[in-house]
Every structure is written in structure tokens, then in C-alpha cells.
Amino acid sequence: MQHSNHRPPFEDPLDLVPWALSKLYTLWLRLTYPFAFMGCGVSVHYTFKANRVMAPRIKLGNSVTAGKDVWLNIIPEATDEVNIVIEDNCHVGPRTWISAKNQIHLERDVRLGSSVLIQDHGHVYENPDLPVSKQPAMEGGRIRIERGCQIGQGVAIVCSRGELVLGQHCVVMPNSVVIRSTPSYCVVGGNPARVLERLDSSQTNPESPSCTIGEVVKANSLDHLPQTSRTLTHHGRAE
């Protein structure tokens, strides 16, 4: 799932302005922000927002790209470790908000759609005498999104306790709310999210490069296609 840029470089001269601003801002980040790690080929939009004091707790792998208005937030109550890890080739879509207290780990080749929320904590709301906004952050959990996941537009991944793991090559449908761990190789959707369809893992080799998400989705949606090497098991329940 390498995303290739099909655009000719200077199709519209006006595009040069945001392009140059983004390049300059990426350079600014590289020079002045003390990130725990910032790989080569990182490209972020100039509206990218991260707290410079918290930058030693953020790891950005090689070729990470981030769209407009992305916000990597680490709250002041966060634990003392690297709180946000984004590995190589991840794409963070526009308006995505990642808010960490413990740890949020995106493994290789994860693609986030636009307006995704990934949050490993929330507000405590148990005290009825205080407004919720004045109450501190709750204990929170840890979130790991394994390699090759594809997260749709407007998905919220929220973990208030324990550990939430999205298995390898999961496809999360748009506007779902993921609050529990999901196994590898499945299509997840709904609010709250559940496994809609699953690619039988015994029939696939996780290391095989030919098994891409695009094929899985195609195989799931087009039933008339001959299913050759992989069998699909349906776990979707009727509403």
C-alpha cells in the first residue's frame, strides 16, 4: 500500500505556495523541535501542530506524511515515556487529532483518513459538583494500531482503560467508534464498532506482500468474483 504521488510536480503554480510553506515548516520542525526521532522524508503541512516542550515524547518515522490541521497532543499529565510513536510510511490524514496520555503507537504503513480521533484517555466525569471540563484526565490506556491498517474518515478510536490493539491489516469503516481490540485481517465498522467481515487468517500468509487491503475489500464487496486462494468467513450479524 505505498501511496504514489501521481501529480505532475508543478501543474498549478499557485500550489507552490502551500508546498513551499510546508517544506519550510518541516525544516523548521526538524531544526528547532527536539523530537525523540524524526526520520528522513517526513512531510507535514504547515498547519501541523505539536507542543514543542512535549516533542521529546514524539517519534516520527521515515516518510511520515501529515495533512492539514493535524494535531499531535500530549497532555500535561502524561506518563514519562515516548507517548506518540508513528512508524515509517504512515499517512496521517487532514484534521486528525491524536491525543496521548500513555502511549499511542501506529506501526508501519498505517493510513489514517481525514478527521480521525485517536485518544487514549478522557475526562473524569464522576464528580457531579464540577463541570466535566474542570475535572482531570482519567487513567487511560494504551493504543496500538498494527501495520497496514486503514482507518476511514471520521473514525474515533478511544481507549479509556487497558490496552486497545487493532490487528494487522484491519480496515475500519468511516465514522465508526472503536473502543475494543480487534483481531487481524478484518473489516470493522459501526458505532460501537464490531467485526463485519474477516479474512480467514489460516489461508493467508501475513508476510506475503500480495495480500493487500485493497484486495481484501474487493473480495468482500464483489461476491461474484471467484475466490481463489483465500476464503472469507462472514461474521457480520444482521441488525
Add this chain to the structure above:
Amino acid sequence: MAKSMGTPHTQPPVRRFPMEDPLQLIPRVLTKLYSLWVELMYPFASLGRNVSVHPTCDWRRSRAHRIKLGNSVQIRKDAIINVVAPPEQKGEPIIVVDDNTCVGPQCQMSAKNRIHIERDVLIGNSVLIMDHDCTDEDDTPAICEQGVREGGRIRIGEGSWIGYRAAIVCTSGEIVLGRNCVVGANAVITRSFPPYSVILGNPARVIRQFDPVKNAWVLKSG
């Protein structure tokens, strides 16, 4: 989790780093200037002190006399505040935002009758609050040409927390969220909810609620 009941939480000290990145001065200065501009030029029904509005906020000056903002209200980036009323029409304020409320980035508020957000409410990113709806009774013209329905009224109680991308849509009657409600991410709210409830899902339902008799939070099934 009910262990924290009764004892007031101590707020951790907010660590602020004013000059951590000099580039961030630009949006901060722009926000200050735009807030001043809005204060001087917009004919609000009333405007409190210390209001902060991001310059990308989308609203109309001709309809600002139907908007009422309290003290220390924050309106973040790309928020859309839309009053569906002719600009020459006078009347009571349609959008009322009380003190210390924060309207998150990419929020959209669209009001025809009344949206009242009480004090200390925290509104997350990309929240939609809409008290009307397009009509779809007549099938001849396109829906976007048919105008809007009568709509209802929305009131969000004080101290509530509206989660990420929640939608509060009122097509008729009145929607009241009681005080200290917690609305989960991507929830869709189309009816009223009692105070002190945790609301999740599409359509939204109560998951947890504070029981004042037992003085504890209880789980709700269904």
C-alpha cells in the same frame, strides 16, 4: 470508578509555555487582533470580556445581533456559526453561548430558533449542533431549494462535555441535555437526556448515569 465521588478533584497545575515556539506567535497575534476586531465591529446582542475568536471562524456580521457570547468564550479554528434568519429581522438572540465555554475546531452551529450553550461546556472538534432541518415533503424541487423546516430548540446544560464529531440535531420540539452530561465520540443525539448521564452511540443512548439517591454512578442497560 465511583471512588472519586464526593471529594472534589484537585486540578493539576496547567503548565503553559508562552514562548516555546516563536512561529506560534503569528496565529496568537492574529487571534488577538481578530478578537479585538470582532469586539469593535460586530454588533453582538452582548459580548463578554476576554473572548477569543480564531480568524478563520466563519460567521456573518449582519446577523451578529442575534448572537450572545459570555465571558472567556473561546471559538477555535474553522468554526462555523450560522444564524438562519434574515439580517434585518430583530428579536431575541438565537445563539447564546455562556461563560467559559470552548467551541472546538471545525465545529458547526446552525440555528434558526435557539441554541443555548450554558457555562463551562467543553465542545470537542467537528461537533455539529443544528436546530433545524431541510424540508423534504415536496418532491418537485431539489431538497436544497425547499428551504428549512420549522425546527426546534436546543439547550446544553452547564459543565457538559460534547465529544469529538458528535451531532446534535433537533428537527422539532426541544432537546435539553442536562448538566454534566458526557457525549461520546460520533454520537448522534436527537432527543433530550437527563442530567449527569453518559451518552454514546448512534442513535444515542444512556450508558451510565448518576443516581443522586445512591450517590453513585450506575450502569444503564439498553
